[in-house]
Amino acid sequence: MAREDILAMKAVEVARLHVIKKVISGELRQVEASDLLGLSDRQVRRLVGRVKREGDRGVIHRSRGRVSNRAYPDRLRRFGTG
16 A cells, blocks of 8 residues: 655645636636636646645745754754854
8 A cells, every 4th residue: 555645734825726626627728717816827727836846745845844044053943052
């Protein structure tokens, strides 16, 4: 039995995935989806392509789980600036 990965998604991402899947299936046009999601037509087109290539993971933000570029190094956070 194949193991499926569990994806943690925000409610916004779940709603976005639902609309994008409707576009892929032909139930909704890209222009209608862009109005529903508050995105540009081009961004919807890019999301559709990403979901086709990567699956459900395509709607999750790329920066999730990464350390911020503005984060202080661990040694400064641990010991403070004193």
